Amino acid sequence: MSITVPAGFRLSGVRSGIKQDATKEDLTLIVADAAAVAAGVYTQNLVYAAPVAVDRQRTPTAEFRVLVANSGNANACTGQRGLEDAEQMARLAAEACGADSSQALVMSTGIIGHFLPMDKIANGIRQAANALGSDEAAFLAAARGILTTDKGLKIAARELQIGDHTIRLAGMAKGAGMIGPRMATMLAVVLTDAPLAVDDAQTALTTAVGDSFNCISVEGHTSTNDTLLLLASGEAGGRPLAGDDLAAFQAALNGLCIELARMIPDDGEGATHLITIEIQGAASRDDAMRIARAIADSALVKTAIAGGDPNWGRIVSAAGYSGATLDPDRLSLSINGTRLFSHGGPVDFDAPAVSRSIRDNRETHLLLELAEGAADLRFWTSDLTTDYVRFNADYHT
């Protein structure tokens, strides 16, 4: 994939020394050349990290200038000192690019409960300010700077033509564990040069998150640091998007967010399968979400897929305890296109063939049909393997 950085932004990713691995970038800077629009959505966890507290107060805004993000330390559960550190981090980033402190946003991800090494952060910011660029290499370095246990980069881009103007979107995300977003994901940033009014930017982002980052989980544990930002420079030119143009932008943003969001469970810690849970005919969207989450968060469902077992009883029973309205006699389930359970009763099916279709493919598709109403939803999760357990049991604070 080739990424063109949306006009009006410069980026960098450097190694400040927060992470132990000497080969890994751990600090990212994203600078808007002039005041830009920034919208954000954040974790709903009541125990939220200091950088979330700072950004939540400062977005949405039309005065954004700089985002500084670090990996290796979440600055969460760090009390008053943590909050002061996050504000200081924002101030240092603003100073490094000639902006006002209030124009800076900050993100952190990594271990919970440790204070930020502020000397390393300060050095990293100076280094990053000298490394800013607007080419693909700069974008990739910035995308690497926010990764933790991710196996690879999570980036996506879109381009659309609106009148005479070419509008670009480019996004980056991170996350592989502690993924059960209720409002956003671990960390993700979408850059665009679209001209957007502040309120429209916030609405567009909130809309996009509903079907993307809010529809993924790894183990359902909502992080303290989930943050998704949309940064819009307006450098593509033209008047603030409205009407059909705004709708076209929204569609592009939705598609980009879904593409980024799916990458997270696909890279779930220890995962061998990306599981798509498709809910059709729920009584309401809330019900569809409850059912999808109950299935996605069931260790029994996740281990069955890991083992290539078309164990439909575990899936149907998870739907049953989800809290959603459902009549078992109207319920049907298919795995990878084969119907296993139909209108409340078991059906004969070729179990070895379905098992093979699970084993032989990275993606598993579960389709649950409820016939209760008109609400549909797609949700993505990862399977649960011994590698997930080993990874998280061996990880030490």
Place this chain on the structure above:
Amino acid sequence: MSITVPAGFRLSGVRSGIKQDATKEDLTLIVADAAAVAAGVYTQNLVYAAPVAVDRQRTPTAEFRVLVANSGNANACTGQRGLEDAEQMARLAAEACGADSSQALVMSTGIIGHFLPMDKIANGIRQAANALGSDEAAFLAAARGILTTDKGLKIAARELQIGDHTIRLAGMAKGAGMIGPRMATMLAVVLTDAPLAVDDAQTALTTAVGDSFNCISVEGHTSTNDTLLLLASGEAGGRPLAGDDLAAFQAALNGLCIELARMIPDDGEGATHLITIEIQGAASRDDAMRIARAIADSALVKTAIAGGDPNWGRIVSAAGYSGATLDPDRLSLSINGTRLFSHGGPVDFDAPAVSRSIRDNRETHLLLELAEGAADLRFWTSDLTTDYVRFNADYHT
């Protein structure tokens, strides 16, 4: 432990051939010599098994005569035929002991989505009716007949003196996986010779379940078959318990149910730790339950305990997304008696010592103090190990 069977009951456990393992009992019969009181609590899963449908209609009752239970097949998600099979199973058990069909209750546990082998069930019931006894050996055989993946027997007993009468309680339970009861547990039966009015029996059981079987989980997956029955013969003599006597019985029943309930996560599939989650000072009991369940069901918390890691960030963040009211700045956490997080901030502690205390003990004690209100709760769960994943990924339908 020595068990005296409460007066008025005979039991047996036999092998009918439902389970593949030729050394395992798989059918249990419990007969009351005369009409007895039976109260029940059942799964809240909307996808509930046929035997649950039958028993729910028939309890509470003062006309109970016989309970037949099988392991190896859950008779769940089996539609109309499954319901007819459960009714037929009850009828066969009633006939074998000269009772009316409506006086019989039925329990099933095992694989979901397969029809009961009714010929084996019928033979098993005949065999079990000829093997009834009222000694400890009969009780133990009956307790074995309901086990599935359990590593050992789950039994408990109490004795109390009320006036001139010695009242006995004896209980049995099964369950090691698919444990996230919302109303009862997989399968459990408590026998007593106490004289109890029907309504008092139901109330006593519903009360006891609140602090016992509703306060455990293995992976939080609520089963389709959860059933807890209290069978009271009245053979201890005396008038129906009331006032202080009923309160004394309630206390004994509570203690017995907690003892049985704890055995389930202690024997959780692959478990190496029994984790007690103690919540103090929640705003309400519902809030305390939400927090306890969020912690208990977090794969990140469970793997941390498996790895002997005092990873308090995972525990505190689980409380934060539980949906309960809490102010992080009032929150404190201790593990095995050591304070790790105090009023919203990290504290210095001897991490290797706490890690050792987790590794060296079967039980881990988590104490979360909220200072939001007066609600306290204890909840028990198991850790999450590679053995759990292996067991449930290798299990095949």
